[in-house]
């Protein structure tokens with residue numbers, strides 16, 4: 087009986103939810119990001135028109151009280167510090183719990199808003215600050231001078247909530263570091279991973295080794311060139327570009343962070359990504375060569391610290407002693423990523439080390455290197471953290487793994503009972519594009535829009551509950567090769583940081599994109615109030631196409647990730663030019679058409695997105711490819727005949743990537759078809775190791791079985807440039823009716839000697855095959 091009753095009750099609840107969910111979610115969730123762990127809305131509200139007396143904890147010397155007073159002032163309300171003797175009127179009390187509340191832990195809080203009193207309780211200063219953060223968001227969203235009567239109990243899901251910043255590829259002034267920390271605090275991130283060392287600049291003053299900053303912090307300014315096409319500098323070239331942080335500045339940064347519950351983890355890269363250090367102290371490499379501080383990208387990274395020399399370890403230990411003196415963080419990041427061990431293989435000292443230590447290969451030598459540094463850090467009470475390459479050849483005792491090459495390294499480490507921070511490139515690399523690359527500033531590649539970040543789940547499903555406890559959190563990485571100035575960094579991290587903050591703070595089961603989207607405008611207003619340069623990418627129009635081969639049509643849907651007032655489009659086709667219209671339903675494109683679309687948000691238009699649809703005789707046909715494209719760049723079922731050329735962005739999903747020197751594509755029309763011209767689009771993007779074919783041959787078949795050559799293009803246009811470009815090759819077969827066609831593409835010429843891919847396999851990328 088009982089059971090039946092429960093079932094009925096659940097049914098009722100489900101039914102009720104079904105009817106009212108959208109309304110209920112909107113009405114009963116506090117307009118706060120990240121969404122609190124638990125909350126309820128009481129009757130009435132706290133009036134904001136009368137002055138508000140703020141009473142802080144005695145131990146705090148008024149800092150928190152002042153924070154609250156400022157918060158009310160920002161929203162146009164009057165609050166003042168009181169010592170509690172003035173009773174009556176509107177009051178806000180902040181206090182520490184007398185007994186530790188283990189539910190809310192070290193960072194959680196309770197916040198109760200009544201009609202005349204706001205009460206904030208926490209175990210820690212961090213908890214009180216996070217409560218103030220929530221209060222600030224409620225205040226900004228308050229209507230009618232009245233603060234809704236929320237009761238909130240809140241605490242984070244993960245203890246490690248990180249943001250990284252690379253200040254080597256581009257030096258960021260210390261004033262921006264403070265601003266960045268403000269952003270971290272605004273999003274309840276409690277860890278700042280400061281990437282202070284890389285090939286292109288050493289950014290930290292080290293007293294014992296002054297050349298690290300005198301030499302290593304400066305490089306030749308080759309900003310006018312693409313990052314990946316800047317040659318190594320000559321010794322004579324003036325080294326004018328760079329900068330570094332003095333120890334005083336670092337202490338200020340650490341203190342500023344500490345006051346905001348943020349731990350600063352310094353990253354001192356080793357054994358690779360250290361050409362800046364080797365420019366200062368060339369003797370620390372295997373070869374002793376001085377290659378200078380590279381002004382741009384270097385790949386592969388072969389010039390690294392020698393693992394055979396004792397001087398290397400003496401140097402690194404001395405550096406780390408000064409680092410530990412500056413940074414109280416229990417974790418010290420030592421990099422460990424992307425070391426090409428070529429120099430180690432031919433270095434007598436490295437080989438001698440391997441023999442002496444019984445190390446079977448260079449991976450074991452890297453592991454020896456990292457373990458030795460890990461033991462040194464441990465002897466000073468610190469723990470080593472490193473990129474997932476530190477797993478190779480064996481993991482140092484107690485080391486924390488930062489999993490960046492996907493989640494594999496993190497999964498492996500968690501199973502070995504090592505703590506893990508997840509930073510997979512797929513979801514956590516904020517140097518990736520966040521919108522259609524044709525309308526975004528140049529980025530390194532990848533595609534990580536806001537909803538993808540929001541969908542990230544740091545605990546891999548394949549781990550057991552016990553193994554999952556080793557995943558302590560996640561972090562977004564901000565590599566700055568393509569972010570020369572602070573405003574650009576802001577653009578790349580906002581609003582994606584908001585999405586990540588909810589992933590890391592809020593209970594997994596409360597994650598809901600629609601709810602997030604409803605709460606986001608309040609946070610955006612806060613960005614605007616503080617003049618942050620946030621990206622508008624999520625309001626831009628996205629065109630999504632579906633190929634309907636039978637109907638010979640493309641169904642085009644126009645959407646935006648975040649709500650907009652309207653989407654406007656116009657089309658231009660054969661003999662018709664249409665005036666702009668408001669988009670309502672998907673467009674059915676049945677003939678070659680140019681489409682332009684933009685969104686309108688608060689009276690402002692977003693950048694125009696443009697598409698050219700080409701409905702041709704091969705449209706929607708299946709293509710047989712030999713070899714089949716790489717699994718990494720497979721294209722889609724119809725990407726070679728979907729009527730859409732690939733963009734200048736190799737990872738847009740429309741390109742078939744071939745890591746071979748020949749490729750053949752065949753398609754059949756099904757019946758004899760008159761063909762006058764045959765086209766193929768290919769991509770030229772040397773920085774991504776993608777080159778055009780050197781020659782193309784077209785074959786035609788009248789019976790669908792036997793083919794004969796019908797035309798051939800040799801030496802396609804000059805590609806003596808590093809600019810990314812798409813090329814459409816066109817061949818004209820003898821006029822006739824054909825049942826099938828075939829295209830062969832070949833790469834025969836060498837990759838230029840100046841390109842790092844010289845002598846290696848490179849890519850060919852193809853998108854549309856056309857027949858007209």
Ligand code: ACM
Pocket residue numbers: 423424473490
């Ligand atoms: C990395 O992105 N090389 C850690």
Ligand code: ZN
Pocket residue numbers: 371372391392393394395429430433434435436
């Ligand atoms: Zn060596």
